[in-house]
Amino acid sequence: RARERFDKKNEDQTTQQQQELVQLQQQLSEASTQKAPFHIIQVSRYSHEGSCLVLTNWLMGLFEAEKDVAILKETKVEQNGREVGIDATIVTRTTSVDLIEMYQNIRPKFEEVFFVVSKGVVLNLSDDPCTYKNVLCVVNEELQYNNQDEMRAMVRTLTEKFRKRFQYYFAKNPTWLVEDNELKAIERLNAMIMAKEDMAHAPMDVIDSHFGIQGGGGNQNGTFGGSVDAMELSIVGAGNEDAVKDDQSNSYRRRLSIALPNGGCEITWPQPPKQHIQTAYAASYPGCGARMSWNLIEALTGLWTGDDWDNNQRGER
Numbered sequence: 547r548a549r550e551r552f553d554k555k556n557e558d559q560t561t562q563q564q565q566e567l568v569q570l571q572q573q574l575s576e577a578s579t580q581k582a583p584f585h586i587i588q589v590s591r592y593s594h595e596g597s598c599l600v601l602t603n604w605l606m607g608l609f610e611a612e613k614d615v616a617i618l619k620e621t622k623v624e625q626n627g628r629e630v631g632i633d634a635t636i637v638t639r640t641t642s643v644d645l646i647e648m649y650q651n652i653r654p655k656f657e658e659v660f661f662v663v664s665k666g667v668v669l670n671l672s673d674d675p676c677t678y679k680n681v682l683c684v685v686n687e688e689l690q691y692n693n694q695d696e697m698r699a700m701v702r703t704l705t706e707k708f709r710k711r712f713q714y715y716f717a718k719n720p721t722w723l724v725e726d727n728e729l730k731a732i733e734r735l736n737a738m739i740m741a742k743e744d745m746a747h748a749p750m751d752v753i754d755s756h757f758g759i760q761g762g763g764g765n766q767n768g769t770f771g772g773s774v775d776a777m778e779l780s781i782v783g784a785g786n787e788d789a790v791k792d793d794q795s796n797s798y799r800r801r802l803s804i805a806l807p808n809g810g811c812e813i814t815w816p817q818p819p820k821q822h823i824q825t826a827y828a829a830s831y832p833g834c835g836a837r838m839s840w841n842l843i844e845a846l847t848g849l850w851t852g853d854d855w856d857n858n859q860r861g862e863r
Contacts, residue, residue: 560637583625584715585656586637590664597664600689603640603738603757604704605662607731608723609636615758618642621651626755639758645675662708682711688861692820701731797839816844816851823849 562848589596602615616625618640623632632638632652642648645661652659663675665685676683690702691697704729709716717721738757745754748761806812828843830836840851 550689583656583786584658584660585652585653586660588637588639588662589645590639590641591642593679597689598639598685599738599758601662601664601684602733603734604701605637607734608727611730611734614755615639645681660712679714680712682708695744697735698732701728701735705731752857814848816848818850
C-alpha cells in the first residue's frame with residue numbers, strides 16, 4: 547500500500563508538471579504573437595548633435611535606462627553594432643524625415659507609434675507635423691540648462707509635455723510615468739556627461755554605443771556643444787555659467803556652436819547673462835563697424851550686447 551501511495555503521488559506530480567508546462571508554452575506562444583504596447587521614434591537632423599543626444603538619452607532614461615541606443619537606418623535597426631528588431635528597444639533614434647512611411651512600416655508591430663521631433667527638422671510632409679496627435683515637437687531652447695537644478699526642471703518639463711501630448715493613449719494608465727522615471731532620466735543624462743568627457747579624445751569613428759556619442763577626434767569639443775554646454779558646467783563647477791573649462795589650458799571658454807558631422811555647425815543664439823557680470827564698454831567712431839563688433843562679441847561670449855542709445859532694447863542689461 548505504501549508503494550501504491552508513493553506511485554500515486556509521483557503520478558500526480560508528473561501530471562501537474564505537465565499541465566504547468568503546457569500553460570507556460572501557451573503563454574510564450576501568446577507573448578510571441580502579441581504586439582508590444584508602443585514605440586517611440588526620436589527624429590533629429592544629425593544623429594550626433596547635442597539636441598539629439600539630450601532628447602534620446604532623456605527618453606531612454608524614462609523608459610529603459612540601462613539599454614544601448616538603437617538607431618534606425620532606412621529599414622534596418624542597429625544597436626551596439628548589430629542589427630536588431632525594431633522591438634529590441636522602446637526608443638529608436640533616426641535621421642529619416644519621412645514620418646508617414648516610418649509609421650506605415652512600424653505601426654503594425656505596435657499598438658501605437660510616437661514621434662519626438664527636434665523642431666526645425668525638414669520633414670517630407672505637406673503640413674506641420676507638430677499638429678499630428680502622435681508627434682511631439684521640441685525646440686533646442688527647451689534642452690538647455692546650466693546646473694543640476696535646471697537639468698531636473700528640464701526633465702520635469704519635458705516629461706510633463708510628453709505626458710500631456712500623448713494622454714489620448716496613456717490616459718488608461720495615469721501612473722505610467724512617475725518620479726522614479728524622471729530620476730532615472732536625470733541619472734542617465736549625468737552619466738552621458740561623464741561619457742562625453744571620456745570620448746572627447748577618442749577617434750571620430752569611435753561611437754559610444756550606450757549613449758550614442760561620437761568620438762571627438764582629440765578635440766575637447768568633440769561633437770557636443772551648444773545645447774549641452776550647460777551639462778558640463780555641473781561637472782567642472784565653472785563660476786562663469788557661460789563658459790566651459792578647458793582642461794589643457796586650465797582656463798574657461800565657450801563652445802561656439804553645435805558641432806555637426808563633416809565640418810558643419812549649428813550657430814547658437816546669444817542669451818542674456820545668467821548672473822550679474824561686470825560691464826565692458828567698446829568705444830568707436832561712427833561708421834567704423836561698431837555693429838559688427840557687437841556681433842563678434844556676441845559670437846565669442848554667447849551673451850547679448852547693447853548700446854548706450856538702447857537701439858536694440860538691450861542697453862539696460
